[in-house]
Amino acid sequence: MADLQEWPVAEPYLNLHCRLGEGPYFEKATNTLRFVDIKSKRVHTVSLAKGPSSLKTIQLDVPVTVTANVQGHDPQEKLLVGLKYGLALLDRKTGRYNYLTRFTDGEADVDARIRSNDGAVDPQGRFWLGTMTDFGLGDFQPEGKLYRFDAGQTREVTRAGLTIPNSVGWSPDAKTMYFTHSSARQVFAWDYDNGNLSNERVFYQHEGPGEPDGFRVDSEGNIWHAVYGEGRVLKLSPEGKIVGQVTLPTKNITCCEFVGTELFITTADDEEGEGASKRFGGGVFRVDVGATGLEHYSFKLGE
Template identity: 30%
Template sequence: MIEREYASAPMLGLPIAATHIPHFLAEGPTWDPVRKRLLWVDIMAGLVYQGRFTDEGAIEVEQAVQFPDTAGAVAVSRSGEWLVAGEHRLYSRSVDGEIVPGLKLIADPDRRFNDGKPDPAGRFVVGTKGPGGEMLLQINAEGTPAVLDDDLGLSNGLAWAEDGSALYSVDTLGRCIHVRDYDPATGEAGERRKFCEVPQGYPDGMTIDSEGHLWVALWGEGCVIRIAPDCTIVGRVDVPAPHTSCPTFAGPDLDTLVITTATEGMAPEDIAAYPLSGRLFTVKTGHRGIDPNLWAGTPTALSLEETA
């Protein structure tokens, strides 16, 4: 259990609004270390954005790519192919821009894919959002899914320890961060156990830094908190947008914290009070991230054979 409220934690920098686009549900910022670009999604719009950092710390949008339905998360391979979690299936996008649909993996029309990331070996781990009993799936390079969890309120943020030996995962509606042992070589995941509960706001997207501390966006609270391995809150970043959705460390030195926000669920008067809602923010916190994991699959593997 987190023992103290985040309001008593020290501030870790002053963020700046880095984009001008008021996203409805910006999420999943991902650093592409090969091409030195930032990727992120606007989930319900089905858009994946690519941008670059300017010398002033802003993010210049280079392209916005439309996918057939929703875009819950994006991952990138070493060769530059994208993997996108659509509504009920995964999509790949080649370096030439061709979008290839994978097989349908979710049958329930009221459920969709949500946050996802590659594991240290390049498998794609992705959760779902829907009516309840949500899943966390591990999808190997051949496109075959394995169920890690099937009892979540809302599967959300993911992070691995730097050596890959532990997987942290968020259940937003349960206001809980879980942890389990993880073997990157085999993909074997241990039994889930509670890492900590978050009593204020709703934990959403998450990343980890080089000191093994988690950075968790609190939806509804307008902040990102830094959680130590002993589950105490040791820092925070306040953002002038209440719906903070996900943080990640980006940039060539992985020392810029990028925070996505959303306007989802906000009335016009709320947006008037927080006019920067839906933007991406950047901040130098004095901390660094770890090397991002890259997707190791191939577009053709996503549609080789039907799965049960």
């Protein structure tokens, strides 16, 4: 790996000490970056024109794990969010939310154990969202699932027996879907056709002490994959080979997002660490990597 591309980052853009920063999303219409703190139950927004001092926060009463735009709605007013019990619409003016579809039909014992994690909107406007054991219940169990929500009205389990389901994404031609199962240290790929999956294979098997967490796909089909526990974001080629890495001063890297050719990177705290890893844990970092990301799809909300 002598010709491995490297982008070192020394300090955070935002050093706000998220307990579990996640889900960075570029809101193109307003030139803002939004992201969540799952453990603190917050949605953060920062204007990239005004800088860190423009940080705004919505405090919720349940874990919020991922956000997406909704077709036909101003993202400054309504967002799609993954919450503790399912998929919901968040009113950004009031901070109130309404569930569109829950993970279960009133199974209280299951509801108490499970929360959402990462997900994304597919090319047809459906939302794919993983679930996993909630915090405070001991070790994570293989009780998670990957759901596909259609128009916020129907749900379908596409995969079960998951421990830490993570990012979902598509190739530039939308013919391949990727999905990361962090606890297995694997990124899967399928042939994708209008929501139908076939030809499952392991696209990337991570070797090392950390776990692959969240990712984004660039316009050339490379996957930029955060690695939790290793202080880096890997650049994976369309063939699943490591061709570059962003190195960061804190250990627990969670996800990334493209803004132009810059990569914005979320992290989680490192309370048991020391030095820079502890000092900058939970911060948001930025670095120019000379690549551009794919546009996000918007969720199609049913009538």
